[in-house]
Amino acid sequence: xxxxxxxxxILGPRRTLxxxxxxxxTRIALVVLLIVALSAVFAPxxxxxxxxxxxxxxxxxxQPPSFAHPLGTDPYSRDVLSRLLYGGRISxxxxxxxxxxAMSFGIAIGAVAGFIGGAVDAVLMRxxxxxxxxxxxxxxxxxxxxxxxxxxxPLTLLMAGTGWFAVSRLVRAETLALREREFIVxxxxxxxxxxxxxxRHVLPNVAAxxxxxxxxxxxxxxxxxxxLSYLGIGVRPPTASWxxxxxxxxxxxxxxxxxxxxxxxxxxxxxFACNALGDALRDAFDPRQLPRGNDPTFAAEA
Amino acid sequence: xxxxxxxxxxxxxxxxxxxxxxxxxxxxxFAVGVGETVGVVGESGCGKSVTALSILRLVRPPGRIEAGSxxxxxxxxxxxxxxxxxxxxxxxxxxxxxxxPMTALNPVFTIGDQIGEVARVHAGMNKRQALAKAVEMxxxxxxxxxxxxxxxxxxxxxxxxxxRVVIAMALVMNPALVIxxxxxxxxxxxxxxxxxxxxxxxxxRLGTSVLLITHDLGVVAENCTRVIVMYAGEVVEEAATSDxxxxxxxxxxxxxxGAMPRVGGEKDRLATIPGTVPPxxxxxxxxxxxxxCPYSWERCESEHPPLYQIxxxxxxxCHLAEEPERRQHPHxxxxxxxxxxxx
Amino acid sequence: xxxxxxxxxxxxxxxVFLVTTITFLLVHLAPGDPISVALDKPGVTEAVRxxxxxxxxxxxxxxxxxxxxxxxxxxGELGWSFSFRRPVRDVIADALPRTLLLVGLSMVFSFALxxxxxxxxxxxxxxxxxxxxxxILLLLYSxxxFWLALVVLLLFAYRLxxxxxxxxxxxxxxxxxxFSGRLIDRLLHLVLPxxxxxxxxxxxxxxxxxxxxxxxMPSDWMRTAIAKGVSHRRAVRRHALRNALLPSxxxxxLYLPALAAGALFVEKVYSWPGMGLLAANAIVARDYxxxxxxxxxxxxxxxxxxxxxxxxxxxxxxxxxxx
Numbered sequence: 018x019x020x021x022x023x024x025x026x027i028l029g030p031r032r033t034l035x036x037x038x039x040x041x042x043t044r045i046a047l048v049v050l051l052i053v054a055l056s057a058v059f060a061p062x063x064x065x066x067x068x069x070x071x072x073x074x075x076x077x078x079x080q081p082p083s084f085a086h087p088l089g090t091d092p093y094s095r096d097v098l099s100r101l102l103y104g105g106r107i108s109x110x111x112x113x114x115x116x117x118x119a120m121s122f123g124i125a126i127g128a129v130a131g132f133i134g135g136a137v138d139a140v141l142m143r144x145x146x147x148x149x150x151x152x153x154x155x156x157x158x159x160x161x162x163x164x165x166x167x168x169x170x171p172l173t174l175l176m177a178g179t180g181w182f183a184v185s186r187l188v189r190a191e192t193l194a195l196r197e198r199e200f201i202v203x204x205x206x207x208x209x210x211x212x213x214x215x216x217r218h219v220l221p222n223v224a225a226x227x228x229x230x231x232x233x234x235x236x237x238x239x240x241x242x243x244x245l246s247y248l249g250i251g252v253r254p255p256t257a258s259w260x261x262x263x264x265x266x267x268x269x270x271x272x273x274x275x276x277x278x279x280x281x282x283x284x285x286x287x288x289f290a291c292n293a294l295g296d297a298l299r300d301a302f303d304p305r306q307l308p309r310g311n312d313p314t315f316a317a318e319a
Numbered sequence: 320x321x322x323x324x325x326x327x328x329x330x331x332x333x334x335x336x337x338x339x340x341x342x343x344x345x346x347x348x349f350a351v352g353v354g355e356t357v358g359v360v361g362e363s364g365c366g367k368s369v370t371a372l373s374i375l376r377l378v379r380p381p382g383r384i385e386a387g388s389x390x391x392x393x394x395x396x397x398x399x400x401x402x403x404x405x406x407x408x409x410x411x412x413x414x415x416x417x418x419x420p421m422t423a424l425n426p427v428f429t430i431g432d433q434i435g436e437v438a439r440v441h442a443g444m445n446k447r448q449a450l451a452k453a454v455e456m457x458x459x460x461x462x463x464x465x466x467x468x469x470x471x472x473x474x475x476x477x478x479x480x481x482x483r484v485v486i487a488m489a490l491v492m493n494p495a496l497v498i499x500x501x502x503x504x505x506x507x508x509x510x511x512x513x514x515x516x517x518x519x520x521x522x523x524r525l526g527t528s529v530l531l532i533t534h535d536l537g538v539v540a541e542n543c544t545r546v547i548v549m550y551a552g553e554v555v556e557e558a559a560t561s562d563x564x565x566x567x568x569x570x571x572x573x574x575x576x577g578a579m580p581r582v583g584g585e586k587d588r589l590a591t592i593p594g595t596v597p598p599x600x601x602x603x604x605x606x607x608x609x610x611x612c613p614y615s616w617e618r619c620e621s622e623h624p625p626l627y628q629i630x631x632x633x634x635x636x637c638h639l640a641e642e643p644e645r646r647q648h649p650h651x652x653x654x655x656x657x658x659x660x661x662x
Numbered sequence: 663x664x665x666x667x668x669x670x671x672x673x674x675x676x677x678v679f680l681v682t683t684i685t686f687l688l689v690h691l692a693p694g695d696p697i698s699v700a701l702d703k704p705g706v707t708e709a710v711r712x713x714x715x716x717x718x719x720x721x722x723x724x725x726x727x728x729x730x731x732x733x734x735x736x737x738g739e740l741g742w743s744f745s746f747r748r749p750v751r752d753v754i755a756d757a758l759p760r761t762l763l764l765v766g767l768s769m770v771f772s773f774a775l776x777x778x779x780x781x782x783x784x785x786x787x788x789x790x791x792x793x794x795x796x797x798i799l800l801l802l803y804s805x806x807x808f809w810l811a812l813v814v815l816l817l818f819a820y821r822l823x824x825x826x827x828x829x830x831x832x833x834x835x836x837x838x839x840x841f842s843g844r845l846i847d848r849l850l851h852l853v854l855p856x857x858x859x860x861x862x863x864x865x866x867x868x869x870x871x872x873x874x875x876x877x878x879m880p881s882d883w884m885r886t887a888i889a890k891g892v893s894h895r896r897a898v899r900r901h902a903l904r905n906a907l908l909p910s911x912x913x914x915x916l917y918l919p920a921l922a923a924g925a926l927f928v929e930k931v932y933s934w935p936g937m938g939l940l941a942a943n944a945i946v947a948r949d950y951x952x953x954x955x956x957x958x959x960x961x962x963x964x965x966x967x968x969x970x971x972x973x974x975x976x977x978x979x980x981x982x983x984x985x
Binding site: 143144146147148150151152153154155156158159160162163164165236240243244247248249250260263267270271274277278281284285288289291292293296 | 676677680684685688691692693800801804806807813815816916919920923926927930941942945946950953957964965
């Protein structure tokens with residue numbers, strides 16, 4: 018499959034792509050995400066100071082924004098702008114990594130449940146049902162607090178391990194639906210392996226909802242990571258993460274407002290971009306929308 | 320002739336889809352007189368349902384009734400009415416009976432509530448009066464134990480019962496016109512006759528005009544005084560029912576009559592019309608039936624036929640009206656020829 | 663109906679069982695055990711710790727410990743809180759009602775608000791009002807819970823000192839107030855936490871409600887309603903909404919986990935002494951029995967809430983209720 022055909026198989030007809038690109042949310046989201054990604058990647062070049070170094074604990078703690086420190090310093094005299102730039106790396110790495118892993122788990126387990134069926138399917142899906150009704154944050158809190166603060170990789174694994182349930186349901190449903198269809202029966206009769214059926218038939222069909230789920234999932238993971246860091250059980254200090262910067266100033270929010278405001282805005286903007294992209298993707302894939310206002314019947318309440 | 324109750328002139332309803340503009344209704348004109356029952360027949364996709372929805376302006380985006388379409392009802396120009404005035408007409412002066420009684424009723428309201436709502440909206444009745452009216456209507460459409468039934472939900476009723484409820488709902492305000500869009504298609508054959516009889520009986524008693532949309536010529540034969548045959552978004556033939564059955568002019572109508580099973584007729588020769596309706600985004604230039612027609616010739620390809628007067632209120636959109644001798648030389652339709660070579 | 667209820671109850675039991683098992687396993691997989699953390703002080707020898715382990719049965723096989731823990735949990739014996747120096751059960755008994763008050767109020771407000779917003783959006787879909795509400799809701803949906811709480815705190819308790827910043831009553835002076843004074847004091851303390859939690863919940867509920875409405879709008883019975891002469895507004899508010907509310911009742915159950923999470927942050931920021939603050943403080947104090955118990959109780963409450971919501975949704979749906 019050539020690249021454009023691969024893209025077409027995921028995005029469906031070209032109209033979907035054009036709807037997506039004509040959506041103002043897509044453009045805003047892409048611009049924001051590009052800026053966030055670039056500043057995270059080039060943080061070492063952009064950051065004026067080392068994000069973990071306490072510059073001058075006697076003279077420079079908790080300084081409000083100034084020319085030398087545009088976003089101020091924290092109580093340990095670290096430069097907030099530098100920490101903010103590096104913090105983006107944590108958020109994006111955990112968000113992207115966890116969602117990619119979670120998608121893989123979800124696809125694998127959903128496909129297993131769907132292809133094998135029977136008791137395996139029943140057990141797996143009961144487990145997924147139960148897991149979906151357990152507050153994800155509580156599981157994260159439990160694990161993170163029991164193990165103390167986590168490193169980047171364990172944290173990502175943890176987020177992935179608690180994020181695959183919905184995708185597995187999706188893949189399983191599609192697998193079951195496809196199993197009933199004749200061309201799959203024919204494909205099996207011709208000796209196509211389940212792996213081939215999964216890749217050729219199941220995945221293209223779930224690509225649309227899975228992409229939407231991925232965009233919204235990244236947003237969710239970024240929020241969860243920030244939440245854990247705010248509670249003091251995120252990535253290990255003194256690593257800079259957006260939630261951790263807020264936590265450093267949370268006890269004195271009325272004095273140290275810059276420690277709350279700037280990283281919070283960074284989280285908000287990034288998460289908003291992911292969610293907006295998810296919404297735009299969903300609407301582009303599913304154009305069955307409410308009627309627009311130019312109809313005599315539905316433009317009644319002018 | 321007195322002024323008709325409803326007059327359509329050059330109705331165009333287009334759908335603006337991703338694949339192009341679908342001209343679902345493409346210049347339809349006809350009239351319905353007071354107390355008259357008019358049938359509209361055609362295959363699915365010929366535009367008859369969209370015509371029905373257009374009259375009440377119920378077409379949803381991406382569909383749109385085009386400017387220049389004229390719909391006159393009781394002397395009013397329906398296209399010029401604002402939404403509030405249109406609401407006054409819907410359910411009050413023109414009521415609609417939909418095809419699917421399974422889905423046409425709201426599942427979470429009792430049927431008494433849903434019938435009564437018409438009276439509440441149009442006659443300003445309060446809840447109790449409306450419920451009493453609903454019970455009265457249920458009795459009228461022959462539902463046993465109407466008081467009890469009024470308190471039940473749609474899922475508790477059989478398909479036939481539900482369609483009676485829909486008819487009751489349509490007749491609450493004693494409207495001048497009822498548009499019935501395939502009212503029996505979704506029902507069991509045994510129930511179909513009962514429902515049609517009920518509708519015919521009630522509208523005759525109340526003096527209601529009916530626009531009966533169906534794909535079943537048998538239904539038309541039994542209920543309608545006049546028939547309009549639609550094909551590919553256009554009216555292709557219009558005649559008094561007896562006239563149409565005796566002297567069908569348009570080859571499409573001939574085809575429909577040939578496809579109709581007749582009691583005591585030659586069952587084994589049940590004809591079907593080869594080919595399918597062309598896509599509404601791309602109507603052919605000349606006659607839209609040409610490919611499926613056993614008489615078509617060069618003229619049919621180049622010249623779009625107008626509605627020819629055949630006499631006695633009988634019209635037909637076929638060049639045979641001017642060159643009747645061609646009817647003597649039928650040939651296999653192009654669609655059948657193509658099918659044969661493909662096979 | 664009964665069958666449905668039985669199935670749903672079985673599911674809730676599975677959830678609770680799964681949560682207890684996972685909690686138990688996690689606690690025992692974690693590095694160190696409660697004793698080594700609680701007695702991680704100079705002067706306490708390994709021999710003493712070993713004695714304590716035996717006293718608490720931590721030297722027994724895992725299976726035996728699990729069964730005993732399960733039995734204790736079933737009887738409400740949740741252990742001893744090292745940080746409060748009180749039985750965990752008593753600590754939770756104090757905190758739980760306060761959280762239920764906070765979450766209950768927010769739930770009611772956010773559902774009312776969320777439904778109103780969704781209806782206003784759906785009345786003119788794609789219109790200016792719909793688009794702006796959509797953007798605002800998406801922004802609220804993207805805001806970190808604790809950050810919104812902090813910003814609201816900063817603005818309305820510190821910059822504009824209108825509302826008290828923390829706690830459930832004013833310290834010290836509350837006891838000297840008149841009855842009505844005390845009532846007002848309590849209400850004032852509720853304003854910021856409830857408002858924050860309501861805003862957070864409204865974003866999610868309203869987005870779901872709008873798509874539920876959008877889903878039922880193309881229904882045949884909506885066309886029937888319009889064909890009856892019902893106005894578009896009435897059709898949305900009466901016919902569409904009643905149908906779209908059914909999934910929303912279930913949604914209330916599904917949304918409980920997020921609300922529980924939101925409550926945790928809101929309680930921490932406003933020092934509201936409920937389950938959330940309890941859990942947050944227990945994390946800092948590494949009070950394992952309290953952490954596990956909080957997680958357990960919250961999960962069970964969420965499972966029960968979801969069960970109730972499903973049953974309520976079934977009861978509200980005539981297709982299930984009357985059959």
